[in-house]
Amino acid sequence: MEKVTSFCQKNEICIPIMSDMYVVPGRYRRGKKQVDNDHHFRIDVFLIWVDQILQEIEDRFDERSKDLLICMSCFNPKDRFSSFDIPNLPRLARFYPSDFSRLDLQHLEYQLGNFVEDVRNDDRFWNLESLNDLSMKLVETKKHLIHLKVYLLLKLVLILPVATTTVERAFSSMTYIKNKIRNSMGDDLFNDNLVTFIERDLFCKITTEELITIFKI
Structure with a gap:
């Protein structure tokens, strides 16, 4: 709460009084239970987002x-x-x-x-x-x-x-290189293409003359 208050003060954001009743934007819904600002921001906002993050972790990662x-x-x-x-x-x-x-x-x-x-x-x-x-x-x-x-x-x-990042990068590159047109390429050619694609920043710095010298050796 101290961090949020400090952020709001620095950015001139109005800070609601937590003990006041929360005003629902838009038309008032009859029968809706009224709660104070503290309950709304703590239960209806903060904990809801925490639950959503935890659910996303559950969906992304196995035990x-x-x-x-x-x-x-x-x-x-x-x-x-x-x-x-x-x-x-x-x-x-x-x-x-x-x-x-x-x-x-x-x-x-x-x-x-x-x-x-x-x-x-x-x-x-x-x-x-x-x-x-x-x-x-x-x-x-x-x-x-x-x-x-x-x-x-x-x-x-x-x-x-x-x-983990390296493996994900390699799989992403594989999907890009081995498309429908190149699906029949052999493993050796595929490996060569994969290396040059992943390390393209390095290969772009090599001149034609240097490549000719390398192949001559």
């Missing part, structure tokens, strides 16, 4: 994806790692079976306990805002060498959004 996002949020370094959740982070490691063996998973919870105690007692980690900040600070303080498995898990979390 496994939501579980992954919840586990990732437990790494948040804000407020001296107030969101840090040791039981959830080993669950995050189970999404990467090729990087964490059964033995690693058994020891990870103990390592996470040591890690969070270490960073909470170090004032250099108190004002971090993001996972990226945490990663850089670990390298800067050499603590990534002490907490190897925790740092590996953090790197995997940071790579995930980039990898």
Whole structure:
């Protein structure tokens, strides 16, 4: 409410008195229950939008994806790692079976306990805002060498959004290149076209003379 009030004052927007009755725009509907401004903006506006956002998340992500996002949020370094959740982070490691063996998973919870105690007692980690900040600070303080498995898990979390975006970009490019006209092209030609399309900014900088030199080599 303080942020909204501050925004309205800066932009000269009229701020309604929350205890006053809410006036419905347009014609008054007989029998409609009257509520105050606080109830209208909190229940009929704010919570409605929160419900719609949650419903959109439900529609977009399956249970496994939501579980992954919840586990990732437990790494948040804000407020001296107030969101840090040791039981959830080993669950995050189970999404990467090729990087964490059964033995690693058994020891990870103990390592996470040591890690969070270490960073909470170090004032250099108190004002971090993001996972990226945490990663850089670990390298800067050499603590990534002490907490190897925790740092590996953090790197995997940071790579995930980039990898997801890269895959989506590749699929989008595939749909554009392999249209009805070019649907019969072979895999080799398709791969060549895909690489040049995705990296077109780089290829546009290469001159004809440079291409001729490359092919001669």
